[in-house]
Amino acid sequence: MWRAPRRDSAITQCWKQPLYIDHADGSHVWDADGKEYIDYHTCAGAGLYGHNHPRIREAIGRAMDKGFFMNFDTAYHVELGKLLREVFPSCERVRLANTGSEATQAAIRVSRSFTGRDKVLKFEGHFHGMHENIWFNHNGVGKADEYGEVETAADSEGFPQNAKDSVVNVVFNNIDALEHAVQKYKGEIACVILEPISFNCGCYEARKQYLEQVRELCTREKIILIFDEVVCGLRMRPGSAQKYYGVTPDMTTMAKAIGGGLPIAAFGGRADIMNCLNPIGKTTVSGTYTGSYMPVIAAIECIKMAMEPGFYDQIEKIGNKLYRGIDDLFAKHGKKGHCRGVGARFAIYFGVENTEDDFDFRKVAAELDRSMYKKFVTECLPRGLWFHDTAGPVSPAHYGITIAHTEKDIDETLTRMDDIFKTF
Ligand SMILES: Cc1ncc(COP(=O)(O)O)c(C=O)c1O
Structure with missing residues (x-):
């Protein structure tokens, strides 16, 4: 064998x-x-x-009865969009994706498109997927300077040398470190992305006051604030970290629990930001399997259950x-x-x-x-x-x-x- x-x-x-x-x-x-x-x-x-x-099985069964297809919009896609908007209030508009990595990649692309800036600011220890835009400083303690900026280090071999040039890393839950980095790279940072509760650091919660300060800073500096709720979304009462903390980001990424085991993810945000996406704007995000019927039907059932x-x-x-x-x-x-x-x-x-x-x-x-x-x-x-x-x-x-x-x-x-x- x-x-x-x-x-x-x-x-x-x-x-x-x-x-x-x-x-x-x-x-x-x-x-x-x-x-x-x-x-x-x-x-x-x-x-x-x-x-x-049983309810997810039943939902999948219903999708199978209709013929399992993809790349068509249905009334269920609209229903799912509305449910996601209810749980994640930052999402005036939502787009589907297949994995959390795709969702974060898309959110970063949209924030670059909206701001016309290149750099992404992330936090040491946080994880947002495996792509070359973001997979840095999750797996190790980097060299930090006196202000709390951490030398950017890739978590995998095989990244182009210059991939790290567009990523800034700082220590988490420290507003001075963030403020310093934002001033150092003033006008260059497209987005700040974070896990409000970093389960990729085990279970490391943001302090509420810190998140409020991050929100204010991003608004002041016209930086897109992205909450990566791929893990924490739906995990706790009342459903999302943005509701739990009462802090609304500009964009949100979601996956995992929204599909209950079927491959589905999403990203969303303020309408003016999401309008960068085609057909309104010129930023493109798409995929063969995106919005597959079966995961969409399952996700509707999952979110309804969580809201009961x-x-x-x-x-x-x-x-x-x-x-x-x-x-x-x-x-x-x-x-x-x-x-x-x-x-x-x-x-x-x-x-x-x-x-x-x-x-x-x-x-x-x-x-x-x-x-x-x-x-x-x-x-x-x-x-x-x-x-x-x-x-x-x-x-x-x-x-x-x-x-x-x-x-x-x-x-x-x-x-x-x-x-x-x-x-x-
Ligand atoms: C917070 C967070 N963002 C993004 C991702 C990437 O999601 P996926 O594995 O579906 O690509 C993960 C995966 O664990 C995650 O924990």
Whole structure:
């Protein structure tokens, strides 16, 4: 039998072979050998509703009955646009895309077109997709100057040398650092892009006052402010980070939970900015699979579910029980570390004290106990817990719960984790 090449991951270390999943249902997945796991990977965040949700299945079935086609607009595309606008109030106009990377690439292109400027300002640790416009300084701590500007460093080989020339990186949650960079590159910055809650740094929230200051600064300097809500969108009450913080960006990118596991993404924003796009303007974004019928129908069902009363009650009840339970385990076993969660996604910071004042990407990078982290993930597998090990060298991975997770799942998880903490 053919086996994929081995990787140095917790899975291969534990099972001596890659993990293949056979099927999934609700909050559980089963591997090819029939072993069952409680799933905290949740499709890298796409799975807010659990696997195999009957309403999403039914929606896909309806799309199949109509003939699965793409590249035609339907009344459902209009309905989806309206729903997205309701959840993400910044989106007076919306365009669909297939992946979060496409959405951020398009939003950056539109902001360049609107402002006539080239540079993109991003924040250290934040991730916005894998393209050459933006994949910098997610996976490492860069060299910072005294003002908090960080030397731009690509996260992959194969980028053209000059790709980094149009990216400015600064440390997050520090308005002076941002102000300094904006003055240094005055008139050159097209957009500031950020994750309002950076789940790509584990679970690192923007401070509300900071976001308000960023908003003011961008308005003053005529810079397009983009909230990348690819992960945080729909994750917490009342649905988007822009509503959660009460700060409205100029543009928003969305993906993952809006499609519940089907490939769909979107970007949107103020009408005057989005009017740069053709056929009104001269900026082009398009794709063969964009607006495929089946993901569109599924996304409508997903967003309707998230907007129903009680949806976030369940998320918060289950989430709080798990996050508090993990903190209790650190205390009970006398280990340094904590859990941080907002709504349906969370991260476990092994080795990092739970402080508010100095909690940031650099502190985590310096203190994160990677060997404890690795051990935890490895010990989860034989105990039927699926915590993936994509933690970068500097930040923990983000995990998630879904509406399919039950109190029984959480109790089971905490009991099995207690057993793991005894091994530390
Ligand atoms: C915040 C954020 N933006 C953009 C992306 C890219 O999305 P995709 O993997 O769908 O291209 C991701 C992916 O994890 C993400 O977390």
